[in-house]
Amino acid sequence: xxxxxxxxxxxxxxxLRRDFRxxxxxxxxxxxGTAAVSLLGIGMMAATTLLQIGAVxxxxxxxxxxxxxxxxxxxxxxxxxxxxxxxxNILAHATNLVLATTGGADRMRxxxxxxxxxxxxxxxxxxxxxxxxxxxxxxxxxAWCPYCIVDALxxxxxxxxxxxxxxxxxxxxxxxxxxxx
Numbered sequence: 001x002x003x004x005x006x007x008x009x010x011x012x013x014x015x016l017r018r019d020f021r022x023x024x025x026x027x028x029x030x031x032x033g034t035a036a037v038s039l040l041g042i043g044m045m046a047a048t049t050l051l052q053i054g055a056v057x058x059x060x061x062x063x064x065x066x067x068x069x070x071x072x073x074x075x076x077x078x079x080x081x082x083x084x085x086x087x088x089n090i091l092a093h094a095t096n097l098v099l100a101t102t103g104g105a106d107r108m109r110x111x112x113x114x115x116x117x118x119x120x121x122x123x124x125x126x127x128x129x130x131x132x133x134x135x136x137x138x139x140x141x142x143a144w145c146p147y148c149i150v151d152a153l154x155x156x157x158x159x160x161x162x163x164x165x166x167x168x169x170x171x172x173x174x175x176x177x178x179x180x181x
Contacts, residue, residue: 011104019105027165034100034161041093041154044147045086048073052084068143092125096158112169118162129155
């Protein structure tokens with residue numbers, strides 16, 4: 001018997017497994033990309049979390065002038081959220097990962113709110129990443145963090161990856177509204 005949430009989503013574990021493992025549609029490829037990029041972002045922020053909580057004293061930087069991961073990740077801004085910011089960013093990526101892996105291959109039509117929620121969640125994350133990449137590091141910290149750069153790019157990529165399915169969901173909802181209205 002499927003779990004209650006699976007029944008609510010109108011699928012079965014077998015169907016979800018088949019969709020994720022064997023559906024090669026463009027939208028499922030985008031969702032796999034979102035999952036992979038989210039995991040990359042989690043990895044980057046896991047490293048900086050270890051630095052921020054003192055588990056490691058420093059992380060390697062490229063041998064290029066201007067890179068100083070410690071300065072960026074121990075700045076006042078990095079601790080201005082009531083704790084270090086990297087664990088918060090891990091949660092953001094984890095949310096994207098869960099949204100990318102929830103629902104079957106047909107979720108754009110069956111649950112159009114999921115792709116729209118994915119954009120609603122990622123758009124502000126990408127905006128914060130842009131602020132950090134284009135203002136905080138170069139202007140305030142006057143230093144670069146390669147882990148943070150990869151993380152910001154992961155947010156930009158995630159937004160790009162979730163947009164096509166969200167636009168499809170929106171088109172589906174509008175078409176459904178015209179049919180019923």
